[in-house]
Amino acid sequence: MxxxxxxxxxxxxxxxxxxxxxxxxxxxxxxxxxxxxxxxxxxxxxxxxxxxxxxxxxxxxxxxxxxxxxxxxxxxxxxxxxxxxxxxxxxxxxxxxxxxxxxxxxxxxxxxxxxxxxxxxxxxxxxxxxxxxxxxxxxxxxxxxxxxxxxxFPRVDPVVIMLAEYDGRVLVGRQRQFAPGMFSALAGFVEPGESLEEAVARELFEEAGIRVSDVTYVASQPWPFPSSLMIGCRARAEGSALTLDETEIEAAIWVDRDEVRAALAGDMDAPFLAPPPLAIARHLLEDWAA
Amino acid sequence: MxxxxxxxxxxxxxxxxxxxxxxxxxxxxxxxxxxxxxxxxxxxxxxxxxxxxxxxxxxxxxxxxxxxxxxxxxxxxxxxxxxxxxxxxxxxxxxxxxxxxxxxxxxxxxxxxxxxxxxxxxxxxxxxxxxxxxxxxxxxxxxxxxxxxxxxFPRVDPVVIMLAEYDGRVLVGRQRQFAPGMFSALAGFVEPGESLEEAVARELFEEAGIRVSDVTYVASQPWPFPSSLMIGCRARAEGSALTLDETEIEAAIWVDRDEVRAALAGDMDAPFLAPPPLAIARHLLEDWAA
Missing domain, CATH: 3.90.79 (Nucleoside Triphosphate Pyrophosphohydrolase)
Structure with missing residues (x-):
């Protein structure tokens, strides 16, 4: 289990x-x-x-x-x-x-x-x-x-967090304040006037310059820093060319299943450090790699 | 389409x-x-x-x-x-x-x-x-x-709205202020400290007294009255006996696919009036009936 x-x-x-x-x-x-x-x-x-x-x-x-x-x-x-x-x-x-x-x-x-x-x-x-x-x-x-x-009433702020997939690889990115070597799923707050699916598509375009054609839900968790509701999704990218919003994302890479498995296993020669066990981003990677 | x-x-x-x-x-x-x-x-x-x-x-x-x-x-x-x-x-x-x-x-x-x-x-x-x-x-x-x-920052308030399913029927309920005869999916705000799946299970137990064993995501939409994000789900009920929270729900009924289809078609002898086209509850019923 x-x-x-x-x-x-x-x-x-x-x-x-x-x-x-x-x-x-x-x-x-x-x-x-x-x-x-x-x-x-x-x-x-x-x-x-x-x-x-x-x-x-x-x-x-x-x-x-x-x-x-x-x-x-x-x-x-x-x-x-x-x-x-x-x-x-x-x-x-x-x-x-x-x-x-x-x-x-x-x-x-x-x-x-x-x-x-x-x-x-x-x-x-x-x-x-x-x-x-x-x-x-x-x-x-x-x-x-x-x-x-x-x-x-107490706020609950929905956040979409997602893996874009293209040709057997998924996109992971890093923010400047992340631990050295760590890459994670891209994420952003849902705004007034959009569905979860629209928020996923907007964030992936804003942060990485990629268009996605469909979005599926994977899992959710609360994240009390201070009051986010993380909603984990997958999306299918229409291409792999990236245009990063460097105020948000310092770097982003496409990684295949073997590379994700190596990162999850903590291999020293994995191309990136996986997010920690409490983060839904890790669950998204595990779910995709399985 | x-x-x-x-x-x-x-x-x-x-x-x-x-x-x-x-x-x-x-x-x-x-x-x-x-x-x-x-x-x-x-x-x-x-x-x-x-x-x-x-x-x-x-x-x-x-x-x-x-x-x-x-x-x-x-x-x-x-x-x-x-x-x-x-x-x-x-x-x-x-x-x-x-x-x-x-x-x-x-x-x-x-x-x-x-x-x-x-x-x-x-x-x-x-x-x-x-x-x-x-x-x-x-x-x-x-x-x-x-x-x-x-x-x-502007609020976006996540709300779960869901159809509980048991033995080929789904549960619809009505609030006192609904139009006469209208029944819809049960719904409630997600609270701090719970996932979407936990919110679905809690609301169904609080409002209708039923326990659910699993929850799946269906679709989402914004609902600007004033700032909800409606997150539509299905859940599998463990039984059909109801204990209603009458401050929230005036009545609730289990309806089968033929009854849902009749309501969606606007049949005069359908057992309930379906929610209007803009509501995600109607989409949940259409999706289930299909």
Whole structure:
């Protein structure tokens, strides 16, 4: 059985019916078994044995609002606290990436969702419509303006990430900030007014100058840096000539199945370094090479 | 050849390289052929013959910032203006839905993207991070805070919409506000921390009480009310017993292929009224029935 895609497989039922039922929510927060996820800013804190997430009992003396992550199969509710108002957060910091191997796939998925949620609150304390302060509602799954009553909900930003295929090869590219030698699938945010398929075609043309004639879906995963939904696709290129957008892509190469397999195996003489296991780009390469 | 999915197939190249190149952008706005889309709030205004979109030459005397929609194959740039600050917009209003048949599929797609963009600006004049006023940048494809310099980008909200299948039937449901007799595919927003497949499974369990064992992707389309990206899927249900969330779903029924075909054909004695042609739900039903 293949490993689950990174950041998928969270082990809690989100129990969304509690979000809009104040009585049920109050009962959950009063449950003596209720747990709260320990965070340092938006980074997780490993458990006592150096692995896993750290949970504490939900402290009724903490003034920050509890946000409902969900319930386990025993009915125990799990929360995370609204961030401190003074908390400054660099959502692009990937320091935590180095600690992620300490988590099981299921804990990683749960943490990823909690991280996106807490980060969103920290950066959305004011109403985008009128500029007034907002307050958390729906058990943490939204904020409402105290002035104009506009409601705001956590962002999920769809990103297409894709392998273009031509004559038995796929296109991989690298951004300047990638680790030396690493190449990955090209990617970009979906814009208002386009389908996934149109976004794939636009990005491949913008970044690499290639036209594609059809697009197929492969897989998806959340990517909590800060709130992307990665949607992995394949596309058939109409030619192999490249015109790179060098502000986005430093270099790009067409690689065949043997070269992809060598990269995935970590061979020293592979023509490129494959993206890491948590990235859906690696899954796309594995799927294509298989 | 099947009709294109609603709101897809816009006929402009988005020309994103102009967004970050002030000189090229100034050249485009100074092009004497430059066009500007006429809107009434965020609704389109039909052309002189009562159909199509209405375009005017870009008026240099208009103080509102021009936002770049794209360029056509002759290089003519097309814009839409930032909305008036005093403009109040009800993005949920679907009055415009009655006028949509006046547009070709390609104009409809272009309008949908422009509508989402203009609506986003109208509701995001302030910085969600610090509450200060923001200014348009990137040729209309973002806003930046004058105070804390935070950058904000137009939202695209992914929504899963899906047909659960069991024993030769699919599940369709209705919300209270639907037209009488109409049933459609169930749907819901993707949340932080879940893949598309997980969102499909969660929504089907929350709304209808059914568990699904696998999920496949079918198609996608933008839905500019205000900024959804509809991602159409199928899933295999493990059973047919329903437990409806009646705050979301008023009724749900399992229908077989003959019943779906009758509904799509508009038969008076079909067991339900099919969703309208622009909706991806109709495409999902057509795809399944075929």
């Amino acid at each position: 293949p490993a689950p895609l990174g950041f998928t497989g969270a082990w809690l039922d989100r129990a969304d019916q509690l979000r809009t039922d104040p009585e049920a929510f109050a009962t959950a927060t009063a449950d003596p078994r209720a747990r709260c996820l320990t965070l340092d800013g938006i980074d997780f804190v490993p458990g006592d044995d150096g692995t896993g997430l750290r949970w504490e009992l939900l402290d009724p003396a903490d003034a920050r609002a509890p946000m409902l992550l969900g319930r386990d199969e025993r009915g125990i509710p799990y929360f995370v606290r609204e961030p401190h108002p003074a908390q400054r957060i660099d959502a692009r910091s990937r320091t935590v990436m180095r600690l992620l191997p300490l988590l099981s796939a299921q804990d990683l998925a749960l943490y990823g969702g909690a991280r996106s949620l807490v980060d969103w609150h920290a950066r959305h304390r004011f109403c985008a419509t009128c500029g007034s302060p907002t307050e958390l509602f729906r058990a943490g799954w939204g904020r409402r303006c105290g002035q104009c009553r506009a409601e705001h | 099947p009709a294109p999915l609603g709101f897809t197939g816009a006929w402009l190249d988005r020309a994103d390289q102009l967004r970050t190149d002030p000189e090229a952008f100034a050249t485009a706005t100074a092009d004497p052929r430059a066009r500007c889309l006429t809107l009434d709030g965020i609704d389109f205004v039909p052309g002189d013959d009562g159909t199509g979109l209405r375009w005017e030459l870009l008026d240099p005397a208009d103080a509102r910032a021009p936002m770049l929609l794209g360029r056509d194959e002759r290089g003519i740039p097309y814009f839409v203006r930032e909305p008036h600050p005093a403009q109040r917009i009800d993005a949920r209003s679907r009055t415009v839905m009655r006028l949509l048949p006046l547009l070709s599929a390609q104009d409809l797609a272009l309008y949908g993207g422009a509508r989402s963009l203009v609506d986003w600006h109208a509701r995001h004049r302030f910085c969600a991070t610090c509450g200060s006023p923001t200014e348009l940048f990137r040729a209309g494809w973002g806003r930046r805070c004058g105070q804390c310099r935070a950058e904000h």
